[in-house]
Amino acid sequence: AEDPEEEEKEITTRIIIYDHNKILDELLKMKSENYAAEPSLAWGSIHVVLQTKSLEELRNKFTELNVALRQIGVDEDKAFVDERLLIGEKLVQKNAIPLLVQYAKRGIPHTLRPSVYRKIMCFDSGEKCAHYFEKLQDHFTKWEMALDEVLRGDIKEFCNDDKFFIFEDTLSPIIYSFFRDPYVFGHCRVQPNKPFSAFTEKDQRVGYMPPAGVLPCDLFSRYAGPLLYMSDKPQDLYFIFRGIDIKYVSCLHSITSHPQGIISLAKLFEDLLQIYEPEVWFHMQKIGVSPLKIAFPWIFYMFVGFLEVDQILYLWDRIIGFDSLEILPILAASIFAFRAKLIQNCNTHEEIDEIFYDLYQLKVIPLIQHFLFATETTQIN
Amino acid sequence: VRMIFNPETGHRLGEAQLLNHFPNHYELTRKDLMCKNIKRYRKEQEKENTQLSEKDEAGNFKYLDIIPMTFILPGDYPMFVEEFRRNPNATWIMKPSGKSQGQGIFLVSKLGQLKKWATSSKLPFQSLALKENYVISRYIDNPLLVGGKKFDLRIYVLVTCYKPLKVYLYSQGFTRFCTEKYTPDCAELDNMYVHLTNVAIQKHADTYNDKHGGKWNINNLRLYLEMTRGKEKTDKCFDDINKNIYVALKAVQSVIINDKHCFEMYGYDILIDSNLKPWLIEVNGSPSLTTTTEVDRKLKMQLLQDTFEIVVPHDWGSTDANRGANTCKEKAVGYYSLIIDESIIDDKKKPG
Numbered sequence: 200a201e202d203p204e205e206e207e208k209e210i211t212t213r214i215i216i217y218d219h220n221k222i223l224d225e226l227l228k229m230k231s232e233n234y235a236a237e238p239s240l241a242w243g244s245i246h247v248v249l250q251t252k253s254l255e256e257l258r259n260k261f262t263e264l265n266v267a268l269r270q271i272g273v274d275e276d277k278a279f280v281d282e283r284l285l286i287g288e289k290l291v292q293k294n295a296i297p298l299l300v301q302y303a304k305r306g307i308p309h310t311l312r313p314s315v316y317r318k319i320m321c322f323d324s325g326e327k328c329a330h331y332f333e334k335l336q337d338h339f340t341k342w343e344m345a346l347d348e349v350l351r352g353d354i355k356e357f358c359n360d361d362k363f364f365i366f367e368d369t370l371s372p373i374i375y376s377f378f379r380d381p382y383v384f385g386h387c388r389v390q391p392n393k394p395f396s397a398f399t400e401k402d403q404r405v406g407y408m409p410p411a412g413v414l415p416c417d418l419f420s421r422y423a424g425p426l427l428y429m430s431d432k433p434q435d436l437y438f439i440f441r442g443i444d445i446k447y448v449s450c451l452h453s454i455t456s457h458p459q460g461i462i463s464l465a466k467l468f469e470d471l472l473q474i475y476e477p478e479v480w481f482h483m484q485k486i487g488v489s490p491l492k493i494a495f496p497w498i499f500y501m502f503v504g505f506l507e508v509d510q511i512l513y514l515w516d517r518i519i520g521f522d523s524l525e526i527l528p529i530l531a532a533s534i535f536a537f538r539a540k541l542i543q544n545c546n547t548h549e550e551i552d553e554i555f556y557d558l559y560q561l562k563v564i565p566l567i568q569h570f571l572f573a574t575e576t577t578q579i580n
Numbered sequence: 581v582r583m584i585f586n587p588e589t590g591h592r593l594g595e596a597q598l599l600n601h602f603p604n605h606y607e608l609t610r611k612d613l614m615c616k617n618i619k620r621y622r623k624e625q626e627k628e629n630t631q632l633s634e635k636d637e638a639g640n641f642k643y644l645d646i647i648p649m650t651f652i653l654p655g656d657y658p659m660f661v662e663e664f665r666r667n668p669n670a671t672w673i674m675k676p677s678g679k680s681q682g683q684g685i686f687l688v689s690k691l692g693q694l695k696k697w698a699t700s701s702k703l704p705f706q707s708l709a710l711k712e713n714y715v716i717s718r719y720i721d722n723p724l725l726v727g728g729k730k731f732d733l734r735i736y737v738l739v740t741c742y743k744p745l746k747v748y749l750y751s752q753g754f755t756r757f758c759t760e761k762y763t764p765d766c767a768e769l770d771n772m773y774v775h776l777t778n779v780a781i782q783k784h785a786d787t788y789n790d791k792h793g794g795k796w797n798i799n800n801l802r803l804y805l806e807m808t809r810g811k812e813k814t815d816k817c818f819d820d821i822n823k824n825i826y827v828a829l830k831a832v833q834s835v836i837i838n839d840k841h842c843f844e845m846y847g848y849d850i851l852i853d854s855n856l857k858p859w860l861i862e863v864n865g866s867p868s869l870t871t872t873t874e875v876d877r878k879l880k881m882q883l884l885q886d887t888f889e890i891v892v893p894h895d896w897g898s899t900d901a902n903r904g905a906n907t908c909k910e911k912a913v914g915y916y917s918l919i920i921d922e923s924i925i926d927d928k929k930k931p932g
Contacts, residue, residue, distance in 0.1 A: 284811075309806040361792035361875050362800055365727040365757065428804045509803050 213352035218417035219499040223492070225454060226462055242484070243469035244491050249456060251467040254475065257529065258571055261521060263304040264564070266572050271306025272513035272564035280308055287311040291318060303520030306513055306564070313429040319519060320442030332434045335376035346409050350374050350419075357420035362508055366427035373423050373433050373440055377411060380441065384412025387449035389457050413452070421503040422448050425511045443515075447524055451499055459524050461499065468494055468528035472535055475574050479539045488551050494531035501527060502563075510563045517567075530563055533570035537561075593841045598891060598905050601865060602742065602844055603837040608828065609846075609865035612677035612713045615650045621831035632827070646824045646860045650717040652677075660716055664691055671719040671769065676712055680864070682778035687719060687769045720859055721764045724852040726796075726804065728761040732777040732861060733798060733850040737825055738887055740906040742838040744922035745829060748890060749822065751915045752879050753798040759785040779872060793872040809856065817856040824850065824860045826920060840904030843891045845883075886914030 231248045252260070264270065269279050287307065290299050291314050299315055307315050321328060354374055358367045377383070384394065384407055394412040396404050423440050430436050450459040457463065472490055473480045483490050497505050501524075502514060517526050535542065538554055545551050593599060607613050622644045625633035634642045651660040653674075664672070674694070676684040688694050694716075723730045736750035759782050760773040768774050773785045782794055805814040825848060847867025851859045869884070871877035890913050891905040911918045 308811070309803060310811045313807055359789065359791035361795060361797070361873065364789065364792045364794075365729070365796055368727055428800075429807045431808065508800055 213356060214349045215417045216349060216414050219496050222416075222452070222454075222461065222499065223465075223495050226465060229454075229462070242473060242480070243466065244489055245462065245466045245469055247456075247462055247466070249458075249463050249466050251463060251470050252525065254471070254571070254574065257525065260523070261517075261526070261529075261567075261571060263520070264517070264568055264571060266568050268305060270564050270568075271308055271516070272510075272562070273568070284308050284311060287315060291315060294318065300520055300522065303516045305520075306516045309509070309512075312512065312516070313435070316426075316429070316439045316519070317435070321438035328438055329434055332376060332437050335379050335437075336372060338379045339372070339375045344378070344409055346378055346415070347375065349415060350378065353415060353418060353420050357418055357424070360424075360504065363424050363427060369427055369431060369433050369436065370420060370423055373437050374420055376433075376437060377441060377444070378409040378413075378415070379411065381406065381410045381412075383410075383441065383445060386445050387413070387453075388446050389450045389453045389455050389460055391449060391453055413449070416452060416499075418500070418504070421500050424503045425508055425515065428508060428512075443519075446522075447501070447518060450524055451501070464498055464524055464528050465491055465495065467525060468498065468531050471528065471532040475570075476532070476536050476539055479535055479542050482543050483551070486546055486548070486551070488548050490535060493551070493555055494528070494535070497531050497534075497558075498524075498527045502530070505558050506561060506563065507559050510561065514563050517564075526567065529570060530567050533566040534558065534561065536570055536574070537566055593839075595903055596896060597841055599839075599842050600844060602739075602842045603839060604835070605844055605865045607835050608832045608863050610677050611675055611715045611862055612652045614828070614832075614863060615647065615652060615715055617835060618644075618647055618828065618831045621827075632830075643823055644827060646827050648718040648720055648859055650715050653714040653716055655713075661691065671721050671764070672716050673719040674714055674716050676714055678712055681780035682772070682776045685776060687775060688716070689766060689769060720851055720853050722854045723762065724854050724856065725762050726757075726801070729758050730762040730775065730777065731755040731757040731794075731796070733801075733821070733848075733852070733858075734867070735798070735821065735825070735848040735850060736867065736883055737829075737846045737848055738843065738890060738916060739829065739846065740843045740891060740908065741840070741923075742829075742833055742836045745833055745920050746906060746923060747825070747829060747918070747920035748913070748916040749825065749919045750883060750886070751799070751917065752883070754795045754876070754879065755798060755801050756782070757794040757796065758782060759787045759794065779868070783872065791873065793876060795873065795876055797875075805856070813856050817852060817858060821850055821858045822919060824848075824858055828860055828863060829920070840906060843905035845887050882914065886916050889913050890916060 226247075227244055230246045258265075271280070271283060274280075283305075287299075287302060288311065290302055291311065296318055299319055303315065303319070354367065354371055358364045358370070363370070384391065391413045394407040394409075394414075397406050397408055398404055422444060423436070426436050426440055426443075429439075447459075450457060451461050451464075453460060454462065469491055480490065501518070502511050506514070514526065514530065518524060534555075541554050542551065545554065607617055622633070622641065625644060632643050636642050649663065651657070651663070653660065664670070672688045674686050674688055725731075733753055733755050735753040738748040738750070740746045740748070756777045756779055758774055758777055760771065762774055772781050776782075779794065782788055783790075788794070802814060802818065805817065828848075844865060845867070847864035849861040849864065851861050853859065869880055871880050890908045890910075893903070893907040
C-alpha cells in the first residue's frame, strides 16, 4: 500500500488480553506472607514456598523414561516401532483407556497418535460429539462475540509460523468453538479466575461471558498447533484440544498452589537448576540473567513455537501418559544442563540469548533421560 | 558452460578448478530434452526387459511412470491432437522448454485455445516457426491438497559424477504452497495463484505472507502424512520420490558428458497427487538460492555449506591434492546422504 493512510490502517494493533510476561511478573511479586522459617533455597526468583519433587522422586515417577527402556522419540529401529504399533492397535481396538495412558509413557508411533489421543481425551466419541461440535459452530455463525476480534488476531498471528500456516482453516473453527463451549469452566483441572457472568433481571446467573468461562492468553492458538497435524477435520480434533486445555492448559494459566500449577512448575525448574547445575545458576546470576525468564515461555506454551513439531508431540505423549506437566520444567532444566559449557562462556545477556535462540535441533527425550537418570545426586542437602 | 568445454576456444579447466554444471546439463534441465531422454530410456528398458521396466496388473510402468504424458511442440502436435481427442475432458499445461519461474505457462482445456495462442494467421500449427520448443503435458488436476491448497516439493539432489553415478540427497526440502484454494473449475484455469506453485508468481498475490513465504518443511509434510494417511502409504510415497530422482538421472546418464571438475546441485520439482503418487515436474540446474524468509535463508545457507563440504577436496589448494568434485568418501555430510553410488561394483541393489 503506497498511500500512508492505507498503511496505517493495515498496521492494526492486535488486542492481547494477557501474555506470559504478565503472568511471570505476577509470580515474581508473590511472597509467602505467613511462612515463618527460612526457606532452604533462597536464591530463586519464585518466593512462594511450594514443595517440589526431588530428583529421586522424579526418577520414581517417570521411571518408564529410564534409559534402559526403549522409547518412541529415541529408538527408531523397525522391530521396536512395529512392536509398539501392534500393542497400541490392540489397546485402541479394545478401548482400554487406562492402559493406553500407560502406553503413552514410552511414546506413541505417529500413525497411532491421533486415535490414541482421541481415545484418551474423549471417551464418548461418535454421534454425540459431532452434534455437539455442530452446535458450537452454529453459535459462531449466528452470534458474534467481542472476543472474536481477539481470537481472529490471535489465529492470524499464529499462522505466520511456517509450521502451522497451512492449517488455518482447521484451526479457526476449533478456537472459535472452544470459547463458546460452556463445558470448559466446570471441568478445568485447576479452577480459573471468576469469569464475567451474565445475569437475568431476577439476579439469576445464566452463563459466563465468554461461555467457556476463560479468557485467551496471547497466542492461545499455540495449544492447538501440534494437534493440527493429526487430522483435516476440526470435529476430530476439537475434543482432543478441549481435553488438553481442561487438564493441562488450565494449570498453566491459573495462579494457584496446585502442584501442577504454573507457580510450582516454575519453582521446580529453578530448584532443579540450582541443585543440579549450580555453576550454571551462579554464573547466570553473576551476569544478571534470569534462567526462569528464558525458560518460562517454553513451559507456559508447552514448548510450542520453540521445538520441531515431532519433538513437541513426543513430549506431549509423556505429559498425557504420566498425566503431569512436571516434564516441562524437567526438559527446560535439561536444556540448560546440555548447554552448560556454552552458558558459562557467556558474559552478556545477548550472548545468552543467542544460545537459546534456536532449539530446533534438540531431541527432547534423550535430553530428559540424560538429566533424570544420568545426573549425579550426591550433592543434595 | 558450453563455452568452457568447447574445444575450439582453447581454454581448459585448471586442475584445481571446480564447476557447478556439467557441460550438457540441459539434457536433464530443459523440459523438452528431459522428456525426450526419459521416453527414450523407457523404451530401452522395456526392450531389454529389465527389472526397472516392470509393469503392474493394469499395464502401467511401476517405476518408470515418473512424468505425466507429455508432447513436445510443435513436432508432436499431430500425436497430441490424437491424444487430446481421446480424452476431451482432460486439461493440459503448456510450458516453454527453456524458461523458468513459471514464465509463459498456461493451461489448455480446448484445442481452440492452443490454436488461438499459436497463430493469428491461417497456417497449420506444425508448420509454424515457433520461437522455441514448448512441452504440453497432461495436467495433474487431482493434486494432493493440504488446507485446500495445491503445493509442490523442492528437493535438492547433488550429483558429483555421472559415470559411475554418485548422488547425494538433501533431507531438508520444502513445499511451496499456492496462495489460493485449489479448484479445477474452468473459470479459474487462468488463475495462476491457484495452479502455479512458483514462488516468483505467488509472491505477487494479495494474500502472500512473507513471514512463512508459503514454504513448509518437507519433514513436517511427512509427519502430517504419517498421522493422517498412515506410515505405510507415506513411506511408499517418499520411496517413490527417491525412485523418480534415480530414474531421471539414469535416463540421462548415457548422454551427459562427464567431467571430473563438474558437479551439479539440482532442484527437483515434484508434485504429489491425491493418491500419494509423486510426479516429476522438472529438474532445475540452477535452483534459486535467493531467500524469502529466515527459515529459508537458514536452509539455503546450510545447503551451500554442506554442498561445498562434499565437492571441495579437503586438501584443495595444495599441489598434490585430490582433483575434481568427486573426492568425498563419506556416506553422509550435513543433511546430505549418499543415495546412489555406482562405483561400488558389487552393489547391484535398486534404490529405495
